[in-house]
Amino acid sequence: xxxxxxxxxxxxxxxxxxxxxxxxxxxxxxxxxxxxxxxxxxxxxxxxxxxxxxxxxxxxxxxxxxxxxxxxxxxxxxxxxxxxxxxxxxxxxxxxxxxxxxxxxxxxxxxxxxxxxxxxxxxxxxxxxxxxxxxxxxxxxxxxxxxxxxxxxxxxxxxxxxxxxxxxxxxxxxxxxxxxxxxxxxxxxxxxxxxxxxxxxxxxxxx
Amino acid sequence: xxxxxxxxxxxxxxxxxxxxxxxxxxxxxxxxxxxxxxxxxxxxxxxxxxxxxxxxxxxxxxxxxxxxxxxxxxxxxxxxxxxxxxxxxxxxxxxxxxxxxxxxxxxxxxxxxxxxxxxxxxxxxxxxxxxxxxxxxxxxxxxxxxxxxxxxxxxxxxxxxxxxxxxxxxxxxxxxxxxxxxxxxxxxxxxxxxxxxxxxxxxxxxx
DNA sequence: TAGATTGTTAATCGATTAACAATC
DNA sequence: TAGATTGTTAATCGATTAACAATC
Numbered sequence: 001x002x003x004x005x006x007x008x009x010x011x012x013x014x015x016x017x018x019x020x021x022x023x024x025x026x027x028x029x030x031x032x033x034x035x036x037x038x039x040x041x042x043x044x045x046x047x048x049x050x051x052x053x054x055x056x057x058x059x060x061x062x063x064x065x066x067x068x069x070x071x072x073x074x075x076x077x078x079x080x081x082x083x084x085x086x087x088x089x090x091x092x093x094x095x096x097x098x099x100x101x102x103x104x105x106x107x108x109x110x111x112x113x114x115x116x117x118x119x120x121x122x123x124x125x126x127x128x129x130x131x132x133x134x135x136x137x138x139x140x141x142x143x144x145x146x147x148x149x150x151x152x153x154x155x156x157x158x159x160x161x162x163x164x165x166x167x168x169x170x171x172x173x174x175x176x177x178x179x180x181x182x183x184x185x186x187x188x189x190x191x192x193x194x195x196x197x198x199x200x201x202x203x204x205x206x207x
Numbered sequence: 208x209x210x211x212x213x214x215x216x217x218x219x220x221x222x223x224x225x226x227x228x229x230x231x232x233x234x235x236x237x238x239x240x241x242x243x244x245x246x247x248x249x250x251x252x253x254x255x256x257x258x259x260x261x262x263x264x265x266x267x268x269x270x271x272x273x274x275x276x277x278x279x280x281x282x283x284x285x286x287x288x289x290x291x292x293x294x295x296x297x298x299x300x301x302x303x304x305x306x307x308x309x310x311x312x313x314x315x316x317x318x319x320x321x322x323x324x325x326x327x328x329x330x331x332x333x334x335x336x337x338x339x340x341x342x343x344x345x346x347x348x349x350x351x352x353x354x355x356x357x358x359x360x361x362x363x364x365x366x367x368x369x370x371x372x373x374x375x376x377x378x379x380x381x382x383x384x385x386x387x388x389x390x391x392x393x394x395x396x397x398x399x400x401x402x403x404x405x406x407x408x409x410x411x412x413x414x
Numbered sequence: 415t416a417g418a419t420t421g422t423t424a425a426t427c428g429a430t431t432a433a434c435a436a437t438c
Numbered sequence: 439t440a441g442a443t444t445g446t447t448a449a450t451c452g453a454t455t456a457a458c459a460a461t462c
Contacts, residue, residue, distance in 0.1 A: 007429060008407060015406040019385060033443065042387045045443095046431055053445060061444040062438035078406050079413030086405075097304025098401070103385065107402045147412055148405070172408040178226060178310065180249045188411045190404055194305075195314045197397055198293075198355070199222040199285050200215060201379040204395045205354055206286030214453060240419065252419095253455055260421060268420040269462035 010051040014074050016041050017048065021071035033064035083108045085144040087170070089161050090153035091116040091124075091131045094176055098152055099126045112144035113137075117157070138168045148172045155179040162189075217258040221281050223248050224255065228278035240271035290315045292351040294377070296368050297360035298323040298331075298338045301383060305359055306333045319351035320344075324364070345375045355379045362386040369396075 020040045024032055034052075038045040052058055052070075055077050059065040075081050086109050088099055098104070099114050115132050116122060122133045132140065140146065149170045153161055158177035165173060172188040175181060178196070183189045227247045231239055241259075245252040259265055259277075262284050266272040282288050293316050295306055305311070306321050321338050323329060329340045339347065347353065356377045360368050365384035372380060379395040382388060385403070390396045 005428085009429080011407050011410050012403050014410075015403040016385075016400070035443080040387065044431065046433090049443095049445065050430075057445065059444055060438060061436065062442050064443065077410065079409040080406065084405075084409055093304045093307035093309075097300045100300035101401065102300075103402045104405065107406065109402075109405055148408055150405075172412050174404055174408060178223075180247065188408055190408055192399060192401075192404055193223070194308065194399075195310045195316070196219050196222040197381055197399055198291075198311065198316055198357075199287065199314065200218050201355055201381060201395055201397055202286040202291055203218050203221075203284065205379050212452085216453080242419080251455065253457090256419095256421065257454075264421065266420055267462060268460065269418050271419065 004054065006054045010054060011078070013041070013043060013047070013051050015078060017051070018071060018074040018078065018080075021067055021074065024067045025071060029067055031064050032067050032070070034059075036064075080108055083110050084148055085110050085112040085146045087112055087137070087140060087146050087149045087165075088114045089116075089134075089137075089149060089151050089165070091118075091121050091126060092152065092154075095150075095152035096126050098150060099129060109148075112146050113140035115140075117153075134164070137164060141165075141168045141170065146170065148174070151175040151177055153177060211261065213261045217261060218285070220248070220250060220254070220258050222285060224258070225278060225281040225285065225287075228274055228281065231274045232278060236274055238271050239274050239277070241266075243271075287315055290317050291355055292317050292319040292353045294319055294344070294347060294353050294356045294372075295321045296323075296341075296344075296356060296358050296372070298325075298328050298333060299359065299361075302357075302359035303333050305357060306336060316355075319353050320347035324360075341371070344371060348372075348375045348377065353377065355381070358382040358384055360384060 017037055020037055034045040034048040038048045058070050058073050088095055088111055091099070091114050095114065099111055111129055113132055113136070114126055114129050115134050115137055117134055121131045124131050147170060149165050151158055151161055151173060155177045158175065158179050159181055162173060162175070162181050162183060166183055166187055171186065173183065173190070175189060175191045176194065178193045181189060224244055227244055241252040241255040245255045265277050265280050295302055295318055298306070298321050302321065306318055318336055320343070321333055321336050322341050322344055323338050324341055328338045331338050354377060356372050358365055358368055358380060362384045365382065365386050366388055369380060369388050369390060373390055373394055378393065380390065380397070382396060382398045383401065385400045388396060
């Protein structure tokens with residue numbers, strides 16, 4: 001769709017802007033500016049305008065931006081104008097927490113299924129969702145037309161699980177296992193390593 | 208200590224290299240090269256050498272790197288040569304999961320205390336740790352000489368909690384609340400917004 | 415010596431910022 | 439019109455990569 005290369009950091013900031021706009025909207029504020037948004041989220045106003053410029057012109061010179069309109073535009077850009085069914089693999093501590101985590105639900109992500117290899121866990125409930133065996137993966141992905149999945153399994157199983165997900169049609173994977181994973185070119189992969197984040201902090205404290 | 212500016216991305220990669228080196232070591236491999244590490248973790252070999260060059264010369268030209276030595280050097284650079292006591296604020300779903308999460312423990316992070324405002328939670332156990340009231344925060348930080356803390360509370364409380372942590376001497380904060388927080392210059396702050404990561408994926412799927 | 419791999423420099427690439435014309 | 443703020447261009451900054459001398 002877009003020819004110009006859009007920095008991933010811009011996308012992440014758009015997501016942050018959208019939260020700020022929701023907040024402004026809740027407070028009944030109708031108009032805002034790149035400077036106000038910038039201050040609110042901790043970036044430069046030029047950055048805000050540049051991030052938006054990748055996608056169009058959403059403001060009025062001399063006036064600013066309409067809060068509701070801009071919010072709506074950004075949600076549309078991010079593909080958040082409708083809900084996303086997701087699957088979650090791994091019902092350990094992290095998996096269970098992610099399943100119960102409100103932050104995903106608030107942004108329109110709906111958990112279509114939670115899966116675990118462990119027979120003892122299968123059939124148990126996490127909140128209102130039943131933990132399913134991996135054998136049900138294909139069925140759930142097809143039934144709910146799931147395109148995204150979260151991997152919260154031990155590192156040693158991660159690649160195997162990802163292969164299965166890809167096989168059954170998952171196109172975007174959010175991985176918490178601290179292991180380099182390989183996926184086909186048409187599958188998006190995003191890794192967050194929680195311990196690495198703490199280690200950046202220990203480095204800074206050690207300087 | 209260092210005059211040259213070191214990219215934060217380099218620090219994060221060092222952490223990833225150290226995991227790979229631990230893996231090589233476990234397999235009994237004695238010597239490695241920038242090329243091997245690069246392939247193992249998915250970056251370029253020039254990148255590996257550059258990241259290491261910020262901190263010294265750890266290899267032998269024509270030969271490569273000693274796995275154990277390099278591993279040890281990187282852990283030292285990251286400040287991981289001894290354990291770090293940490294506190295965790297918020298014993299909700301996410302907080303509980305982080306408390307039980309093995310990944311932190313494996314890398315030498317020890318939870319010195321878990322805190323929650325909710326009277327019903329206080330006294331309950333998370334694994335082997337008792338949830339404490341916020342009133343105990345100062346005492347625990349002092350007793351265990353804690354410098355790092357994780358924030359896993361609702362966004363609306365995050366700034367207030369962070370202020371308390373800073374007041375009692377915390378110098379590095381890992382924040383999961385999706386809200387811009389302000390801390391003094393001598394306090395390191397790191398944010399990870401889980402929903403933002405999913406939203407980068409929805410964006411890519413929507414293109 | 416020939417082959418291999420490091421450490422480092424210079425070139426390239428990409429992202430952020432400053433500045434300003436456009437325009438409400 | 440005067441003041442304000444956008445959208446966009448050009449300048450700056452910083453990180454990655456390519457290339458190669460050093461050297462085992």
